[in-house]
Amino acid sequence: MIRAVMAGVFVLLAACDQIGGGKDSHRSAAAAPFPQADRPVAPIVSTRWSSEEARDRVNEAEDIMDRAGIRSGMTVADIGAGEGYYTVRLARRVGAKGRVLAEDIMPEVIEALSRRITREKWDNVSLKLGAPEDPKLPENSFDRIMMVHMYHEIAEPYAFLWHLSPALKKDGELIVVDADRPTDQHGAPPRLLACELAAMGFRMEQLIPKPTAGGYLARFRRIAARPDPASIVPCAFHG
Secondary structure, eight states: OHHHHHHHHHHHHHHHHHHHTSTTTTSOTTTTTSOOOBSOOOOOOOSOSSOHHHHHHTTHHHHHHHHHTOOTTOEEEEETOTTOHHHHHHHHHHOTTSEEEEEESOHHHHHHHHHHHHHTTOTTEEEEEOBTTBOOOOTTOEEEEEEESOGGGOSOHHHHHHHHGGGEEEEEEEEEEEOSSOGGGTOOOHHHHHHHHHTTTEEEEEEEEEGGGTEEEEEEEEOSOOOOGGGOOOOBOOO
8 A cells, every 4th residue: 555655656746847847947948958057046136236326426337347448439238237227338438339239138127228228319229138048149249248246147157158158259358247245145256257257268367356336347358169068067166
């Protein structure tokens, strides 16, 4: 009798696993070939890190753009654009001969940002709805890709960075601004960040403390080709 009951339990568990797809059922088909991150992922709790007025009082965007080498005529991607704090300031900096692409994974955020871009007449800005594992950027298009206070929210960092990499021009740079604290506390420890990007062929060129931007600025260049997804070994970092 006990054996029959246990057999029934195993059948039910197997059926549930098939219905749910197992522990990786939440992953998309595009993310499946890549390893999962060996660290927590912070939930997206807000599209706003701080008010625009407070950030401007400490000259955050201007300082970050200066350090990132953003100049007139450049093409820049603002990943995780949110309400567009950096988007509109980047648009002003690159000018009429430059372009800014604002990307986010939340349709309602893109819709709200679209209204702002139209209302404020930023003709050099375009919008892109990305995915958690792929920002869906055009290849060989950007002098700079900006990721400000959002890296810790990337649920599939290896898939995301693998798809992002070809979007940079040959001499382009990836700029990350984040806080030096654990990912589940809405930060990205620089050693972890450097490790995860190194797995995708990026090298950290500079790490600059930026307390007025809530942490640090890290500049990366692509120095190697993308690896085969099956060969990627996830970074083990705890603490």
